[in-house]
Amino acid sequence: MFAAEHIPYQQTHAFSRIVRDYLANAPELKPFYSCPPTLEGIEETIRQKQQQPIDRETLVAALGEQYRTLETTPAVQRNIERLRAANTFTVCTAHQPNLFTGPLYFIYKILHTIRLAAYLEESLPQYAFVPVYYMGSEDADFAELNHTYVAGKLIEWKKEQGGAVGRMLVDRTLVQLIDELEGQLVAQPHGPEVIGLLRRCYTPGRTIQEATFELVNSLYGAYGLVVLIPDNGILKARMKQVFEDDLFRNTSSGIVQQTSERLGAVYNVQAHPREINLFYLKDNIRERIVRDGDGFRVNNTDLQFSEAEMRAQLDACPECFSPNVILRGLYQETILPNLAFIGGGGEMAYWLQLKDLFAHYGVVYPVLVLRNSFLVMEKKWEDLVRRMELSLAEAFLPLDELMNLIVTRYSNHSVRLNGKLESAGELFEQIRSQASAIDPTLAQHVAAIKARSIKNLEELEKKMLRAEKRKFGDQQRQLQKIKETLFPNNGLQERVENFSGFYAQWGRGFIDALYEHSLALEQQFTVLLEKE
Numbered sequence: 001m002f003a004a005e006h007i008p009y010q011q012t013h014a015f016s017r018i019v020r021d022y023l024a025n026a027p028e029l030k031p032f033y034s035c036p037p038t039l040e041g042i043e044e045t046i047r048q049k050q051q052q053p054i055d056r057e058t059l060v061a062a063l064g065e066q067y068r069t070l071e072t073t074p075a076v077q078r079n080i081e082r083l084r085a086a087n088t089f090t091v092c093t094a095h096q097p098n099l100f101t102g103p104l105y106f107i108y109k110i111l112h113t114i115r116l117a118a119y120l121e122e123s124l125p126q127y128a129f130v131p132v133y134y135m136g137s138e139d140a141d142f143a144e145l146n147h148t149y150v151a152g153k154l155i156e157w158k159k160e161q162g163g164a165v166g167r168m169l170v171d172r173t174l175v176q177l178i179d180e181l182e183g184q185l186v187a188q189p190h191g192p193e194v195i196g197l198l199r200r201c202y203t204p205g206r207t208i209q210e211a212t213f214e215l216v217n218s219l220y221g222a223y224g225l226v227v228l229i230p231d232n233g234i235l236k237a238r239m240k241q242v243f244e245d246d247l248f249r250n251t252s253s254g255i256v257q258q259t260s261e262r263l264g265a266v267y268n269v270q271a272h273p274r275e276i277n278l279f280y281l282k283d284n285i286r287e288r289i290v291r292d293g294d295g296f297r298v299n300n301t302d303l304q305f306s307e308a309e310m311r312a313q314l315d316a317c318p319e320c321f322s323p324n325v326i327l328r329g330l331y332q333e334t335i336l337p338n339l340a341f342i343g344g345g346g347e348m349a350y351w352l353q354l355k356d357l358f359a360h361y362g363v364v365y366p367v368l369v370l371r372n373s374f375l376v377m378e379k380k381w382e383d384l385v386r387r388m389e390l391s392l393a394e395a396f397l398p399l400d401e402l403m404n405l406i407v408t409r410y411s412n413h414s415v416r417l418n419g420k421l422e423s424a425g426e427l428f429e430q431i432r433s434q435a436s437a438i439d440p441t442l443a444q445h446v447a448a449i450k451a452r453s454i455k456n457l458e459e460l461e462k463k464m465l466r467a468e469k470r471k472f473g474d475q476q477r478q479l480q481k482i483k484e485t486l487f488p489n490n491g492l493q494e495r496v497e498n499f500s501g502f503y504a505q506w507g508r509g510f511i512d513a514l515y516e517h518s519l520a521l522e523q524q525f526t527v528l529l530e531k532e
Helices: 017-023 039-049 056-066 074-082 105-123 172-185 191-201 208-223 233-249 251-264 307-316 325-335 345-351 355-360 379-387 399-410 420-438 442-486 499-506 508-516
Strands: 002-007 088-095 128-135 147-150 153-156 226-228 278-282 285-292 295-298 321-323 338-343 367-370 374-377 525-530
Touching (some): 017 345, 017 367, 039 105, 039 338, 056 074, 074 128, 074 226, 088 105, 088 325, 105 128, 105 208, 105 338, 105 508, 147 172, 153 172, 172 191, 191 499, 233 251, 233 278, 233 321, 233 325, 251 325, 251 355, 321 325, 325 338, 325 355, 338 345, 345 367, 379 442, 399 442, 420 442, 499 508
Parallel strands (some): 088 128, 128 226, 338 367, 374 525
Antiparallel strands (some): 278 285, 285 295
8 A cells, every 4th residue: 555765864955954963973962962873772771771760650550540531452551561560661752732633743753652662672572662652731832732734724723721732621613623624534535534533532621631642542552552641740749859959959950051052062952941940830820930039930920939838839739840841851751761762853952952961860861763754645746756757855855956957857958057167267277377477466357257257157057047947837837736735835744734634545554554664763764655
């Protein structure tokens, strides 16, 4: 049903320098992570993680309570129980509960997590490996999480309720989005199936994190994926010392700032630590905690605490404290026996700012693995690319570069001056040498004539190319359609489109094909090709 071709990430022209350098083992980045994304790096991380105390019984108890009312698979139940054993480790990814999972990469990063855990289980049979999706349900950026695109059409939930998105309630306006989506997908072979799945998960009165929990469990339960919702007081109690340090001594801010300055000397830093890196989380409130004289206040609210009151609040209600991007990873790696974190380019960038913070608290820094990326290409689009005699890697080029490539390859006329510019340059050098032998002051005059002439020749070449392009109107229209469909908004498909449109077309086989062609540690971009 599907085949795959792999492309080096650098050929996609879609990833930042820091990501490309990490994949290339650039020496500038090595001080900012512990072990490389290799099997040997995983084995070394196991040795380190065996020395870190993990409260496995509390973790299993929290998961048991979380799954208590949800029907799941024997594979998930077995993996939760396996977490009790000292030789069991996790492979983890994290993401917010975007509307209907949001962009496709949500699907890809979880499948990568499952695939890597399976690979490690095969490669290191003396250990067990459990894939974990850590739900970032405490995120309060509603505008980032409230929409998705299906076949280019915007689906947007507009009724903001305030506070953490995971705690917001499914309401009538959200259910109406499923009705709208049904009209778009119902004619597809598996449209009724995916609409039924969304209706079953997103029922009025449920929280967004509960709906996302069931949806993810439905999609991946057969693979044994364990979903962890960290919005949990028992688990957050493990972070009380860190939270106290952050509130009263601003420890994390100082450490991460120093690391960020060193990293920022070479790369753009992704995250910026605050004096206090915690939010106050209660009911429909998730707002920053800030210093206010001798006490504290909760930003954009009337809530205020003295130092004593804040200490009492931390002791009595650890679940009321929500870590920001600086402390979230530390929380994750404190409560999980985790070895590898799978994330996108932005996540990788901010994790590289955190190594010294992990070292300070004696928490093992995980292996960072860039999540798998896919381009899903229907057969009709692959056929068109092949007919135009383009490689799949060339399809990633910007439209202008693609047109230049087509014209240069297939024009009946030479539209490039080829070596003629170089020859012109050599001619002017000979003239400069001859003129300066007569009068040295003429060398500068010849250089100015050369610059003007070369510029005019370059402009002539551009005009020749533009004139020839006009003869390739059909090819340009075909390329525009390819780019608009496969690279929406001039970006990667996976950063825009939702899974539901593809599921409606191919059903469960789409998820299974993605898993089949998911890589473990190979770190290449995958083009998934529909086959008859």
